[in-house]
Amino acid sequence: MRKRLISLMAAAAISVPVAVQAGELRIGYTTDALTLDPHNHRNRTTQTIIRNMYDGLVTRDSNMKVVPQLAEYLKVIDKTTYEVKLQAGATFHDGSPITAEDVKYTFERLTKDGAIGGKTSPRKSLVGPVKRVDVIDARTARIILETPWPQFPAFLTLHEIVSKKFTEAQGADGLSTKVMGSGPFKLVEWRKGDLIIMERYDGYYGGSPALPPQAKACSERVIFKIIPENASRVAALLAGDVDLINDLPAHAISQVKNNPNTDVVTVNGTRSYFIAMNSETGPFADKRVRQAVSHAIDRQLIIDRIMNGNGTLIDGILSPDAFGKNKNLPRLAYDPAKAKSLMAVAGYPNGIEVVLDVKSELKEIAEAIGSLLTKAGIRTQVQVGEVSQLRKKWRTKGKPKTGDLWITSWGNGTLDPVGIFVPTHRTDDRGNSAGYANAEFDALLDAAGIEPDTAKRAALYQKAEAMATNDAPYAYLWVTKDLYGVSRRLTGFRPSSDGRINLHDACVK
Amino acid sequence: MSFGKLIERLAQLIPVLLGVSVIVFFMMALTPGDPVEIMIGDSNVTLEQEARLRSDLGLDRPPVERFFVFLKNAVSGDFGLSFYHRRPVSEVIAERLPATIELSLVALLLALFTSVPLGVLAAVWKNTFLDRLATVGSLFGVSLPGFWFGILLLMLFSVRLHILPVSGRIGYEFEVAPITHLLLIDTLLQGRFDAFANALKHIIMPAVVLGLPMAAILTRVTRTSMLEVLSQDYIIFAEAKGLSRRRILVRHALKNALIPTVTVAALQTGSLLGGNMIVETVFGWPGLGRLVVESIFLRNYPLVQAAVLLYAVTYVTLNFLADILYTVLNPRVRL
Numbered sequence: 079m080r081k082r083l084i085s086l087m088a089a090a091a092i093s094v095p096v097a098v099q100a101g102e103l104r105i106g107y108t109t110d111a112l113t114l115d116p117h118n119h120r121n122r123t124t125q126t127i128i129r130n131m132y133d134g135l136v137t138r139d140s141n142m143k144v145v146p147q148l149a150e151y152l153k154v155i156d157k158t159t160y161e162v163k164l165q166a167g168a169t170f171h172d173g174s175p176i177t178a179e180d181v182k183y184t185f186e187r188l189t190k191d192g193a194i195g196g197k198t199s200p201r202k203s204l205v206g207p208v209k210r211v212d213v214i215d216a217r218t219a220r221i222i223l224e225t226p227w228p229q230f231p232a233f234l235t236l237h238e239i240v241s242k243k244f245t246e247a248q249g250a251d252g253l254s255t256k257v258m259g260s261g262p263f264k265l266v267e268w269r270k271g272d273l274i275i276m277e278r279y280d281g282y283y284g285g286s287p288a289l290p291p292q293a294k295a296c297s298e299r300v301i302f303k304i305i306p307e308n309a310s311r312v313a314a315l316l317a318g319d320v321d322l323i324n325d326l327p328a329h330a331i332s333q334v335k336n337n338p339n340t341d342v343v344t345v346n347g348t349r350s351y352f353i354a355m356n357s358e359t360g361p362f363a364d365k366r367v368r369q370a371v372s373h374a375i376d377r378q379l380i381i382d383r384i385m386n387g388n389g390t391l392i393d394g395i396l397s398p399d400a401f402g403k404n405k406n407l408p409r410l411a412y413d414p415a416k417a418k419s420l421m422a423v424a425g426y427p428n429g430i431e432v433v434l435d436v437k438s439e440l441k442e443i444a445e446a447i448g449s450l451l452t453k454a455g456i457r458t459q460v461q462v463g464e465v466s467q468l469r470k471k472w473r474t475k476g477k478p479k480t481g482d483l484w485i486t487s488w489g490n491g492t493l494d495p496v497g498i499f500v501p502t503h504r505t506d507d508r509g510n511s512a513g514y515a516n517a518e519f520d521a522l523l524d525a526a527g528i529e530p531d532t533a534k535r536a537a538l539y540q541k542a543e544a545m546a547t548n549d550a551p552y553a554y555l556w557v558t559k560d561l562y563g564v565s566r567r568l569t570g571f572r573p574s575s576d577g578r579i580n581l582h583d584a585c586v587k
Numbered sequence: 588m589s590f591g592k593l594i595e596r597l598a599q600l601i602p603v604l605l606g607v608s609v610i611v612f613f614m615m616a617l618t619p620g621d622p623v624e625i626m627i628g629d630s631n632v633t634l635e636q637e638a639r640l641r642s643d644l645g646l647d648r649p650p651v652e653r654f655f656v657f658l659k660n661a662v663s664g665d666f667g668l669s670f671y672h673r674r675p676v677s678e679v680i681a682e683r684l685p686a687t688i689e690l691s692l693v694a695l696l697l698a699l700f701t702s703v704p705l706g707v708l709a710a711v712w713k714n715t716f717l718d719r720l721a722t723v724g725s726l727f728g729v730s731l732p733g734f735w736f737g738i739l740l741l742m743l744f745s746v747r748l749h750i751l752p753v754s755g756r757i758g759y760e761f762e763v764a765p766i767t768h769l770l771l772i773d774t775l776l777q778g779r780f781d782a783f784a785n786a787l788k789h790i791i792m793p794a795v796v797l798g799l800p801m802a803a804i805l806t807r808v809t810r811t812s813m814l815e816v817l818s819q820d821y822i823i824f825a826e827a828k829g830l831s832r833r834r835i836l837v838r839h840a841l842k843n844a845l846i847p848t849v850t851v852a853a854l855q856t857g858s859l860l861g862g863n864m865i866v867e868t869v870f871g872w873p874g875l876g877r878l879v880v881e882s883i884f885l886r887n888y889p890l891v892q893a894a895v896l897l898y899a900v901t902y903v904t905l906n907f908l909a910d911i912l913y914t915v916l917n918p919r920v921r922l
Contacts, residue, residue: 106754109881110873112671112672112673113672113673113674115673118673119671119673120626120627120628121671122628194673197643197673198639198643200626200640200643200673202636203627203630203632203633203636203640204630251674254672254673254674267762269756269759269873270682270683270873271682271683271686271873271874271877271878272686272755272756272871272873273755273759275759301759303754303755303759303871304754304871304873305753305754305871306868306871306877306881307868307869307870307871309738309741309869310737310738310741310753310754310869310870310871313738313741313742313745313746313753314745314753314754316746317745317746317749317753318749319745319752319753319754464619464620465620466618466619466620466621466624466625466886467619467620469620469621469624470619470620470621473624475634488629489628489629490629497629497630498629501629501630508627508632508634508637509629
């Protein structure tokens, strides 16, 4: 009994309340991190949280340009060799300097089979064809690729550097709950499913030279509160329980704007929406019918009326912010009369009957599109399906397709065309739901994929995008904006197209 | 109940769990949606890389073979690694389970402590204002969708009145050393009354939303069975004997009237686990229900299988406990 009492008293002694401090920043976030190990997940929301505690060799500025972060520079030596020099003064949270050995170790952990306790990092395919890393001196390393891969810097933004010493000491699973990063915040506590508490790392080297101010973080303490339900997240913002929420639902925009203490900020996302048309068989095998679909849809009307203005119209698959975006694409503008005449020329003067597949979240948009198509003679029945089922039906990787139309989307976090063009447009690739097959186009993509000259590479993608827009395998719709609800007292937060929530400069005044 | 009967009842668990395993395994396996596809998402991955990921997760083998591997490991308590958390499923579930247990217990207590007195009083004062209030109230309780009611409470108590927090289990400023992992108990054991009050503030809305349908059903069941008992000959006889009203109600009527209430309460406690999924999502409660919902969408097979098995065990155990309670309440009942 006495022993029990003593242990209870001991427990009471260590469970003192942590004082609520000034300089706190609370974020209402949709999902918890799956793990805190930056190399053992494949999940964008997990990375958003982790990235505030870990820095990478490179990052992106507000224009989505790749800029050095931990690195002083990232230099292209030849087609397959990149040299990186680490910033002097960059340290892990225990104060130890970050060295080229840590860089080498990080890449080995990411790319070697079985490197994480017998399992291979699920991020391996996001690293590219890295062969090895050579340590030149304490702060300089050379990353050698198997084959030329010009998009390497863009993909490098996705990876964080870990401490070799700490990781080896912790064992395979250690990093899943413990953090020894180099980011502006260090981990205080992770209450799984509930909260992640971080505090400022006062020894922070300042971050990317391209992203001033180069200083330690503004907030002393950051708390990610996990609130998965949209309405509850909005309620938390309105109640002042949190200062920033992600994934603000469009219908809550006016509610948040009308509240005197809160506001909405938006940024172009990286997800392109489009309608896949089955170009293998049936009426959509005819390019004119596919073009008629684009002419039949008033995209701007849908953006304005249904999406509350939170979308940017696109004429090709790439986001306006993407590398290699063709800014001179012809527009298949809203013109129902032209749509009807194209249908007639294609041999369907009396129109056609089609089914439009859609997931439930986009039902309202699908119904609007369906009614516009019907007016142009493409009599459309909207059919709501579960995402996985629809993917199976449409993303057949070369096997025959059975649908007519599908409203779908593809995210492109790196903003490099390779991440969206290849899967959705290359013959028989994973996301080629339209069944587009054009050997000349494939050759362009392949050439661009290994072209080291940036200007030439951009030109190849521009040519490819023009070709795809002309062939119209998809009706390209819009890139959605990411919506955040913020407290009006929040300063220094700039939303980022790649979905990152960089809290380095964010502060509640 | 004899020891032999106990063993017999426990043995019945085996076919039930086996059946549940078969159903949940193949339901997950046959549901459209490929965990590998979901995990890769929109990235540009070669077919070879995709295949490697698939074999890493053990999904390259046929479902029947996977089922027997699952069964063999499950018997020894190994439910495999969660595809996404990349840690043992049992560990991930164990982290979330206490929050769910705590919420369910509080909801259960709330439901029992409101419904039994209310049901009894409604029966005793039949056709009075209180009776009608109880009837209308329970009708509302059964028909209010938890999701909508939860948001309504949030808007009122958190956004308008600022008296209850929107989400979570306890304020982040409180660190509580775990003893039982149930915060309300741990805070009291440690004499942390400020933390206890904070945890109570967090649990009150989710517990009310979760417990309401159960309270509503139990009120009606208690009222009906109480009315039935009160019309029995032995009650009339007891009244004729001149026993006090209170003694008749508590000693003679209530004990018998509670038998159906116990049955329904046990079944409903099982369904609290199901209701948890919605309530935990609305109130950001870090419990198992939310984890299971997320895992179903991600097709995280190992986690869903283990969680459903856990639900099944809980359900069967609760029914078993209800059976034992019968024998206490009514010694004529034999198992």
